[in-house]
Amino acid sequence: METSETTAISDLWEMLQQGPxxxxxxxxxxxxxxxxxxxTTTRHIAERIGMSxxxxxxxxxxxxxxxxxIAKIGHEAVLNESLAAVEGISDHHERVLSFVRTFTAWHAVxxxxARVIQYELHSLQPDHLKEIAAIRRRTADFAAEEFRHLVSDTSKLRMRTVACLSLSIDVARWYVPGKSPAPEELGAEYAQLVIAMLRS
Amino acid sequence: METSETTAISDLWEMLQQGPxxxxxxxxxxxxxxxxxxxTTTRHIAERIGMSxxxxxxxxxxxxxxxxxIAKIGHEAVLNESLAAVEGISDHHERVLSFVRTFTAWHAVxxxxARVIQYELHSLQPDHLKEIAAIRRRTADFAAEEFRHLVSDTSKLRMRTVACLSLSIDVARWYVPGKSPAPEELGAEYAQLVIAMLRS
DNA sequence: AACAGCTAACTAAGCGCTTGCTTACCTTGC
DNA sequence: GCAAGGTAAGCAAGCGCTTAGTTAGCTGTT
Known part of the structure; x- marks a missing residue:
């Protein structure tokens, strides 16, 4: 084949055409x-790519x-990958599994x-934050909608959604590439845990 | 009574005698x-308390x-409160419940x-980080030891410990005092979720 | 009661350095 | 010959931190 299958996977940076x-x-x-x-200083960034x-x-x-x-690209990427993960799946249980696997693996890879988009929100200018918050809301709403079908007590949906997303987001804090489990393995395991949390 | 009962609760700052x-x-x-x-600048800190x-x-x-x-006081406080939470309890299930309730509520209150001690580790000097890491290891080891009794598959203990602690630690990221659930309520709910994760 | 002597706590001013960013100029490929 | 993409040099502002000096309160002696 001419192009490998892996390049077909959505490129994070596709909205920035390649270049400086x-x-x-x-x-x-x-x-x-x-x-x-x-x-981080502008000199750090420049030095890393051998520029002034x-x-x-x-x-x-x-x-x-x-x-x-960066924040915009990151937030849109994680939202789009989440939406794509459940596309074409009808079973609620399977949709949640696929979403959590993808969402978790993304934060590992x-x-x-992920650290930038999750832990540097307070570094954004107010007008920038407002735009980013809108994307975050869409992601959270999507997750809640998927989780809803597995939570019997509706009054607990909100707190459980926060808890389930916490699990995956916090991966960004402690993940160390060589040392931590592979992203897919982690995603599969975390998907099981989320199911357990939602059904309990 | 002369002294209120609430003052008996361990003061976070007791190791710093009151003063400037x-x-x-x-x-x-x-x-x-x-x-x-x-x-944060030294001028920000000084201004807040009306000093130069x-x-x-x-x-x-x-x-x-x-x-x-600050990092040392915080880490020692959360470790000590966790140890105190299980003191005198013999039932494994009850010990885990009490630990998670306390650990979660602490990160909310x-x-x-909590944000400083969990998200500013990379801002510590190498020698300072080394000392802090030792306290963190004790906390993680303690949690794993408590969780061990509820996890049937030993090979999964490590990953599940990380996951369960993630849940509570991430509270520091999103918690908003007036808006979010009360710390005790959150702790009680999260304790149930942790049990579900460990037993699954 | 008076007062020197000491200490803990604090400030005004500012130093040397680093920061984000600008300016003026250079190079390369069409 | 002209954009596009780059650099060297450096500016104004802000940074952590220091210095020299002030103030308030306590202590022991007379």
Missing amino acids: RRTLAQAAVDEFGKRGFHA PAALYIHYPSKADLLFT NHLL | RRTLAQAAVDEFGKRGFHA PAALYIHYPSKADLLFT NHLL
């Missing part, structure tokens, strides 16, 4: 994810805007990006 | 918790040392301090 804008964003994710937004600090400002108006771009 | 050293630490927790360590930035350096050798002091 994408290279900068990817470098920034690594730095922001490891040190945090405020501890001034290069950043050709492609982004500010460091804050670079963070916003992209744990540096 | 404690006042500074408490102010720093609020600022670090809301904005993050690197986004120089006052900090009479009581702490550096901003980094102030973070370390002290969510700003």
Whole structure:
């Protein structure tokens, strides 16, 4: 075959056509994810890709805007992958399994990006945060809608949704590539745990 | 009665006798918790308690040392409260319930301090981190030992321990005092979820 | 009662350095 | 010859932290 099957999997950065804008964003994710937004300087990011600090400002108006771009791409990616994960599945139980597997594995594979989008919200400018919050709400609402079919007591749906998402999101905090379980393994195991939580 | 019963509950800051050293630490927790360590300046902390930035350096050798002091107090507090929660209880099931209730409620009540000790580890100096990591290991080992009695498949103990602790730790990320459930209510609910996860 | 002597606690001012970002200029491929 | 994409140098502002000096309260002696 001409193109491998893996390239067919949605590329996180597809909305940024390849070029210096994408290279900068990817470098920034690594730095922001490891040190945090405020501890990372424009010199750190530039140094990592062998450019001068001034290069950043050709492609982004500010460091804050670079963070916003990353946050937007990350949040849209995790939402789209979640929606795609349940597409074509009719059984409620299977839909939840597939969603949690994907959502969890995403936070393991992209744990540096996940750290940025989950733990750097307070570093966003107010207008940027507002736009990001809207995407987050869509993701949370989607999860609650999927979980609803497995929770008998409706009054507990909200708290359980938060709890189930917590499980996967917190993966970004502790995940260490070589040391932690493989993303798919983790996703499969966590999917079982979420089912247990929802049905209890 | 002369002294109220509530004052008998272990004070987080008891190892810092009351005075400017404690006042500074408490102010720093609020600022670090809301904005993050690197986004917080010594001027922010000083302003909050109506002092000059120089006052900090009479009581702490550096901003980094102030973070370390906070991290140490926080980690020791959560460990001690966890140990105290199971004291005198013999039934394994009841011990786990009490531990998770306490551990979860602590992260809700002290969510700003919890954010600092859980999400600012990378802001600690290497030597400081080493000392903090030792306390964290004791807490994790304690939890695993308690959970062991409820997990039938021993090979899954490690991953499930991480998952169960994740649930409570992540509370610090999203908890909003007036809006979120009361700490005890949350603790009781999460304790049930942890039991469901461990037994599944 | 008066007062020197000491200490703990604090401030005003500012130093040296780093930060995000700008400017003026250079290079390369069409 | 002209965009597109880059750099070297550096600016204004803000950073952690220091210095020199002030203030309030306690203590022992007369």
